[in-house]
Amino acid sequence: MLRRIRTILAVVAFAGITLLFLDVSGILHTYLGWLAKVQFLPAVLAMNVGVVVALLVLTLICGRIYCSVVCPLGILQDGLARLRPRKNKKVGRYTFSPEVKWLRYPVFVIFVIALLAGVGSLIALLAPYSSFGRIVTNLLRPLYELTNNGLAAIAEHYGSYAFYATDVWIRSLPTFIIAAATLIVLAVLAWIGGRTYCNTICPVGTALSFFSRFSLLKVNFDEDKCRKCSKCTKACKASCIDFKTHTVDYSRCVVCGNCIDSCEFGALKYDAPNIHRPAMDGGRRSFLMGSALVTTAALAQETKIKMDGGLAEIEDKVAPERKTPLTPPGSLSAKNLAQHCTGCQLCVAQCPNSVLRPSAGLKTLMQPTMSYERGYCRPECNRCSEVCPAGAIRPIALEEKTSTQIGHAVWIKKNCVTVTDGVDCGNCERHCPTGAIQMVPLNPDDELGAYVPAINEALCIGCGACENLCPARPFSAIYVEGHEVHKMV
Secondary structure (H helix, E strand, C coil), X not given: CHHHHHHHHHHHHHHHHHHHHHCCCCCCHHHHCHHHHCCHHHHHHXXXXXHHHHHHHHHHHHCCHHHHHCCHHHHHHHHHHHCCCCCCCCCCCCCCCCCCHXXXXXXXXXXXXHHHHCCHHHXXXXXXXXXXXXXHHHHHHHHHHHHHHHHHHHHHHCCCCCCCCCCCCCCCHHHXXXXXXXXXXXXXXXXXXXXXXXXXXCHHHHHHHHHHCCCCCEEEECCCCCCCCCHHHHHCCCCCEECCCCEECCCCCCCCCHHHHHCCCCCEEEECCCCCCCCCCHHHHHHHHHHHHHHHHHCCCCXXXXXXXXXXXXXXXXXXXXXXXXXXXCCCEHHHHHHHCCCCCHHHHHCCCCCEEECCCCCCCCCEEECCCCCCXXXXXXXXXXXXXXXXXXXXXXXXXXXXXXXXXXXXHHHCHHHHCCCCCCHHHHHCCCCCEEEEECCCCCCCCCEEEEECCCCCCCCCHHHHHCCCCCCCCEEEEEEEEEEEC
């Protein structure tokens, strides 16, 4: 019963959080957004005390059940491990191995130092939730979008618009390569030793292991019933059960229930050791475990998504060289983003305007940055601030967003079609939502001649409408330079 309930909850959680990264409409976040907010590291970075305390209490009561039910990367490892072929079904998949302390704790210390120092690229590489988001966004989402586009074409043929086509493109080649490499490493480790990554490298698993050692409910041996058949050890994907000495390494046990299910003699139980009380049947234990998980999930606050409309598609733009990268409204500053962002790619996946993409910079690797080749940051959209679970992009109201200056526009005379082609344009002025651009005579003495844009930096919020809709190719005649710290205008 324990294994069955754990499996059902894990499948539901895994499917839900995967759909968060795949959703092209933004509707699912209204119902499933809490799954991102109950992830341990994002909750810590967002200073979501309620969720962090609830997860720690859950660990102190049930052990590291978070790793096998809530963490999507942990569940992915279980799925990859099951794909490993077995020539002899009587031979178990795993064997007992001692804790690799020389690697486990130095990795954790390095991660904590990176966390305190704000080294976002290292955090993104090691954080389990971020690794999972990177894999889904870069490897699975393109396939999902292609399927969606195929359904859209079929529906359109029959006069239905139940689906709509979306652009399929690689947002960052370095991030794509890292995602593929991460999946390969996870698959190899899972096939060889089950949860090797989870119990040796993952910093969240190591952090929870300090508490799971003292959990109330644990997997315990009844030595009188044990026949030392070794089936529990061979079934343990955490490689933490030594049947010879009847011991379980609770710092690595993820309470999957495989060992209990495999024991034919009833020698293993999931209960509180050394406490004499009336025996609790498996159904009641499983009910309490499920109740604890549901209670934890209920602490997360659900948010609402506002749907954004379509936008004009302009191709073949080349990104300008910005001296200061652009960070999304709500991130407050480049420093705040670097200190809190886990590089999970959820904001990148959910951006309806194709403005966000992972940074390729060494210090900010895989953290979101903005560029306006495929769209611009529409004033009526604040989806990235709504979906961020780590506090890197704080929730921002639409009224506040239209007054937040993330950068300012800069005009490049040599690229402007009015100058190069001698044609009237004014696209930038017409589409500026704040009225920061006005057309003035190129030659002040010739009011009947060509007109070019003049920018009032005090009014510009850096939305990028002018850059995106500029007809100049391949470089826009007007682009947005970022600000290290956002301002209010």
